[in-house]
Amino acid sequence: MIRLYNCEDSxxxxxxxxxxxxxxxxxxxxDIDLIGxxxxxxxxxxxxxxxxxxxxxxxxxxxxxxxxxxxxxLAEGTPxxxxxxxxxxxxxxxxxFEQYSHEPYIAVARFWIGFTPQExxxxxxxxxxxxxxxxxxxxxxxxxHLARHDWFAGGRYSIADIALYGxxxxxxxxxxxxxxxxxxxxxxxxxxxxxGYVPLELAx
Amino acid sequence: MIRLYNCEDSxxxxxxxxxxxxxxxxxxxxDIDLIGxxxxxxxxxxxxxxxxxxxxxxxxxxxxxxxxxxxxxLAEGTPxxxxxxxxxxxxxxxxxFEQYSHEPYIAVARFWIGFTPQExxxxxxxxxxxxxxxxxxxxxxxxxHLARHDWFAGGRYSIADIALYGxxxxxxxxxxxxxxxxxxxxxxxxxxxxxGYVPLELAx
Numbered sequence: 001m002i003r004l005y006n007c008e009d010s011x012x013x014x015x016x017x018x019x020x021x022x023x024x025x026x027x028x029x030x031d032i033d034l035i036g037x038x039x040x041x042x043x044x045x046x047x048x049x050x051x052x053x054x055x056x057x058x059x060x061x062x063x064x065x066x067x068x069x070x071x072x073x074l075a076e077g078t079p080x081x082x083x084x085x086x087x088x089x090x091x092x093x094x095x096x097f098e099q100y101s102h103e104p105y106i107a108v109a110r111f112w113i114g115f116t117p118q119e120x121x122x123x124x125x126x127x128x129x130x131x132x133x134x135x136x137x138x139x140x141x142x143x144x145h146l147a148r149h150d151w152f153a154g155g156r157y158s159i160a161d162i163a164l165y166g167x168x169x170x171x172x173x174x175x176x177x178x179x180x181x182x183x184x185x186x187x188x189x190x191x192x193x194x195x196g197y198v199p200l201e202l203a204x
Numbered sequence: 205m206i207r208l209y210n211c212e213d214s215x216x217x218x219x220x221x222x223x224x225x226x227x228x229x230x231x232x233x234x235d236i237d238l239i240g241x242x243x244x245x246x247x248x249x250x251x252x253x254x255x256x257x258x259x260x261x262x263x264x265x266x267x268x269x270x271x272x273x274x275x276x277x278l279a280e281g282t283p284x285x286x287x288x289x290x291x292x293x294x295x296x297x298x299x300x301f302e303q304y305s306h307e308p309y310i311a312v313a314r315f316w317i318g319f320t321p322q323e324x325x326x327x328x329x330x331x332x333x334x335x336x337x338x339x340x341x342x343x344x345x346x347x348x349h350l351a352r353h354d355w356f357a358g359g360r361y362s363i364a365d366i367a368l369y370g371x372x373x374x375x376x377x378x379x380x381x382x383x384x385x386x387x388x389x390x391x392x393x394x395x396x397x398x399x400g401y402v403p404l405e406l407a408x
Binding site for chain 1: 297
């Protein structure tokens with residue numbers, strides 16, 4: 001059975017849990033303490049040289065990291081990864097956009113503002129305006145796309161939607177206001193109405 | 205013919221040029237002035253809503269952004285993207301690693317230290333230690349992998365190697381010393397010995 005090394009409050013881990021549930025793939029879940037920085041320990045590094053959560057481990061010991069690579073691995077051959085070449089590239093375009101232009105601001109703001117003791121946020125407080133400016137720029141790109149399309153790629157629900165849903169739907173935790181993005185709001189509801197959808201459960 | 209909207213000194217653009225050349229795919233190259241911030245103009249945004257360079261445009265007007273999604277689109281079905289499911293996921297793992305843990309430090313240090321007038325670097329000078337620490341962490345992850353493998357995924361040269369080569373081979377421009385990473389150094393030579401290899405040409 002696939003083992004998912006998981007952080008319950010991480011959107012990157014949630015993406016993988018959501019997909020596994022929607023695909024009805026059984027998995028064993030091992031919780032990792034991100035805030036206690038368990039990912040930096042030698043024991044963790046020995047298992048996963050990339051030092052990240054989430055990662056998955058197969059029965060034969062092979063390990064795969066990077067949430068969006070895991071999504072692709074699990075979903076390839078299912079309707080959640082399009083078969084057509086251009087649509088596949090569009091899925092990847094939006095997943096790379098998510099990791100480069102969205103997660104580093106929207107997830108990072110959520111982590112520091114929503115999940116970290118105030119005294120640890122303090123030395124980073126001057127970064128909040130940049131997180132919000134760049135996160136809002138990413139939300140603007142999504143809004144422009146979603147004003148004209150129901151889904152991100154291939155005209156249907158795919159792992160590109162799962163990847164972007166992970167941190168968009170809980171962006172308010174990082175101080176983002178989604179009201180100026182009505183098409184994003186409608187799309188969030190569309191994702192949550194998909195068969196097998198499960199909400200992000202916070203660890204506390 | 206594919207049109208590549210390109211920035212000559214960008215490693216992300218270079219990755220696509222290198223692949224197109226190795227695949228012997230003819231392309232038209234349109235140079236974009238990144239330092240003059242042409243990517244932010246309305247004319248540019250109208251063509252490419254993601255506001256990034258590089259992007260490619262097909263004859264029918266379809267546009268694809270994100271360098272690593274472009275690599276996948278161009279190389280899928282060739283030996284540069286493995287056919288086997290696990291190896292494909294490994295390619296993507298390393299390409300997401302590159303965009304999340306490598307490029308934001310190694311490429312960003314190169315841009316600001318190597319390509320920007322000193323007075324524009326000044327307000328960001330305090331970020332240099334973080335760029336170097338996180339960039340060296342990424343190089344360490346690569347070194348650990350390359351000490352035991354010739355290539356990043358699937359046991360052969362792939363677009364994962366091209367993606368990581370883009371900014372690793374010119375990391376010195378951003379003040380990185382590659383001497384502590386001998387396996388990385390050997391791999392750089394291995395990439396440069398591939399058929400059809402072309403070096404990054406700087407615009408000046």
